[in-house]
Amino acid sequence: MTRARIVIADDHQILAEGIRSLLEPEFEVVAVVSDGRQLVAAAKEHLPDAIVADISMPSLNGIEAAALVRSAGVSAKIVFLTMHKDVAYARRAMESGAAGFVLKHSVSSELVTAIREALQGKTYITPLIAGELLDSYRGGDARSGDSTTRLTVRQREVLQLIAEGLSAKEVAAALKISVRTAEAHKARILESLGLQSTAELVQFAIRSGLISIE
Structure with a gap:
């Protein structure tokens, strides 16, 4: 078998x-x-x-x-x-x-x-x-707590890499995009999530399960 x-x-x-x-x-x-x-x-x-x-x-x-x-x-x-x-x-x-x-x-x-x-x-x-x-x-709240649904697949990829400590240049290299595009994605992520800084992005990524502190 x-x-x-x-x-x-x-x-x-x-x-x-x-x-x-x-x-x-x-x-x-x-x-x-x-x-x-x-x-x-x-x-x-x-x-x-x-x-x-x-x-x-x-x-x-x-x-x-x-x-x-x-x-x-x-x-x-x-x-x-x-x-x-x-x-x-x-x-x-x-x-x-x-x-x-x-x-x-x-x-x-x-x-x-x-x-x-x-x-x-x-x-x-x-x-x-x-x-x-x-x-x-x-209770009808299956999606209400997941703000990542506001982001595109590429934006979630960028978010995870930034939260893991990569610079815009390193993100660009990892995803084979330009540094300018990586920075633009970061700006749109911050705007979409109502966040102000990379530190807030890291905390959001941990809460959302994109990265782990285990």
Whole structure:
């Protein structure tokens, strides 16, 4: 019987290897990567059946990486991992088309189940926040707390890189755009979010799960 092919993306090497060990008895792990851009490249190369990805990763977070994976035509089921119990993270993950959402401290007991269900076309949400997530949708506020929906995909990429400490020149090099364009994106991001400084951008990025302080 052919085993499902999995790509793992997590910038914590020890955890990533632990996940590999957990999954290998049942699945074929075809790649382990450490940031969002590597994830997009691995997904295009290996065309996995499922992707297990941390949300908070350097260079490009898991949710934005998932969007690029989808736009590249890769149909892998995506199961997100996070250490954060805040339901806002789960909302963003599910709105991005995720098939699963698992908290990192529950990985050993829930991840295999989440992948199995995802591969069967189902959705798995960790029971620890499933009720709260459902309540948030019933309350009609699923998008109200997520200001990142005001930004374009490119603006969210620029925001994450700036929040990680890159200069406009470094952002331009990373995204293969001009420095002037990078600076223009930053100005539009500040205006759209009603922020005044890079420090405020960093705090916003942390609250939104674009970067992590873990």
